[in-house]
Amino acid sequence: MSDTTRVALVTGASGGIGRAVAQRLAADGMAVAVHYAGNKAAADETVAAIEEAHGRAIAVTGDVADEAAMAEAFDAVERAFGGIDVVVHTAGVMLLGPVVEFDLDALDRMHRTNIRGTFVVAQQAARRVRGGGAVVTFSTSVTRLAFPGYAAYAAGKGAVEAMTLVLARELRGRDITVNAVAPGPTATPLFLEGKDQEAVDRLAAQSPLERLGTPDDIAEAVAFLAGPGRWVNGQVVFANGGIA
Template identity: 65%
Template sequence: MTSTSERVAIVTGASGGIGRASALRLAADGTAVVVHYNGNKDRADETVATIAASGGHAVAAGGDIADEEAAAALFDVAKRAFGGVDVLVHTAGIMPLAPIAQLDLEVLDRVLRVNVRGTVVVDQLAARLVRPGGAIINLSTSITRLQAPAYGAYAASKGAVEALTLILARELRGRDITVNTVAPGPTATPLFLEGKSPELIEQIANNNPFQRLGYPGDIAEAVAFLAGPARWVNGQTIFVNGGAA
């Protein structure tokens, strides 16, 4: 075990997009990071190398976050590498799109498994293992407010995440652990950009006063705030979308 005096964070889905930006941002604050991936090990290793090159501490760990044993192993890695866990940032999720009338129920089952069951699994572990003064940060989406067509399954799954967040915050009464949700708006990540035409992307970008998509780093700033100084923010869903909703 390489125990450190730093705060320690697990960031799920940290091999790319918002997860990677969050891992880098937390590392910049001096937090040791477990960089989780579920498929893109090379990208996770690259994130670890970037953190190490800046003088930080990080380790990569893979697994299906909706599987109890794989998720528990992730927390074990944090314990062995850094001595424990102070922060969970749960960004891992999937976003297949389809109108509700044409939604394949097998796809719905997959969305619910990854986005809802996965959140329950990692939040359960965090509720048991995060140290006092820690933070649990889930990721939702501004689509729960925007209610755009074709996002039915995704919005439903993230609405569940927001409900789970507030309930868990109240259940951790007396533990000095905050539980919040960050709900990004349209953000320039591979998950969001996939399958969209340049014209559609421009149209979506113009829906907020800044007339651009969010960047992963924009979202990571909110994550860093909740992971560190925001001790009086608890049980909240923070919409980080440039004013789109």
């Protein structure tokens, strides 16, 4: 690997949007660490797909909300590739339900992953990402769309947006950009689960482009922020086809 090769760590990269992001960054010439929480086989599939396309990748694991586990994951990336230039944090949990009956234990579990997990990964990124690098977190367009049933999830993503914008300013002088991507309805297994075709069609029709987003659509936005988009900093980029 050339000393000029950029290195990316993508959390939650064993499937869905995370996998698309990992593969896209690898296609852009980065060496990629594919992070997973529990599904090693799926992460290995992502690594294999990158290697088959003549890219360079490894798999790393760890609970994103566990600071020791994530420190070891970052250590593993640095041992393998010599440093870290880009951190993309896609890992998250989505539990839905109305406020009036939402289970508070479920709220705590989701916020542990989505809020604390983002903070832990951002903290490691702030300590380790090299100058010229980028940090990309994940919010959701539901923070603006306010779909019923999404209050607990959107609340956590609002916290992600807040910490992302603050971190961008805290890294002043280090030539590191920090942004959040906020996808709209995107055709992933997580999103489609439990929805009938009528519900899917209704959501697809909301965009002026009249379709759901794809993981590749979201990966395009991340690739811009992780690569040429150096003058975009401290922003929430809504990748939703024009819904909001």
